[in-house]
Amino acid sequence: METRRDVFQAIADPTRRKIIGLLARQSMNLNRISDNFEMSRQAVSLHIKILQECNLITIRKYGRERICEAKLENLNEVHQWTEQFGIFWSQKLKALKHVVEYTSTEPPKTSKNRPIDPPKRNK
Amino acid sequence: METRRDVFQAIADPTRRKIIGLLARQSMNLNRISDNFEMSRQAVSLHIKILQECNLITIRKYGRERICEAKLENLNEVHQWTEQFGIFWSQKLKALKHVVEYTSTEPPKTSKNRPIDPPKRNK
């Protein structure tokens, strides 16, 4: 039922991203959150549950209410994952080397007159 | 079958994240990529297809091969989404105001002697 559940999966859903956006501005109880969506309260509640499991929000009981708060720090995992490629961007992509190598030529007709070495599987 | 398909959903799967990581270092053909995984070639191929649809990779025909290249720029959407909350981190979270307000008190016993105003739905 609830196998893989990480931050990346949590933010995959647009509803959950919107919830995070809402809670980033102000903590709210469940019903208040679901006011922002067309779907049923239960549906929103389920999204909240998932976000909680992924440690992106915390829930605090306040009387009969449950106040949801965003724990934005835990978006760091995502931020850092994308960040790692940022290095490549500024370096104009190492992979770009390959692009240039290949795109400047036509596909080989035979193995003899190939303009460049074909990619070979080392196995 | 293929309804919602965006970058966030694309990177939700760990296999696809790994593929992006691989292609960020070096462009590869399909079989080469699938060498890095336990699953079948077809399974990997499907992930590639999804990544392509989300514009995270491009595929270039080279003879009988199909060379996959990462288009890391399009991770910007994710990067920026997380970035927007970075502002809040440095500001120690506006929402933190709420946390302090609420956590310092017990839940109200009656409506009379509530230590603070309860959250009210404006409807």
Add this chain to the structure above:
DNA sequence: TATTTCCGCAAGTATATACTTGCATAAATT
């Protein structure tokens, strides 16, 4: 006390997801 509000639990459904295996085809290699 009666009523409303906030919320969880549970059952049910339709579609999506992540795989698999088998077969077919075009392009290189021998």
Add this chain to the structure above:
DNA sequence: AATTTATGCAAGTATATACTTGCGGAAATA
């Protein structure tokens, strides 16, 4: 020409996902 290699297409399956509706209970309000 025969074989290997790279890949696509299609069918099939199990589980996950994103919802719904209905019921019940605890807490606040009138």
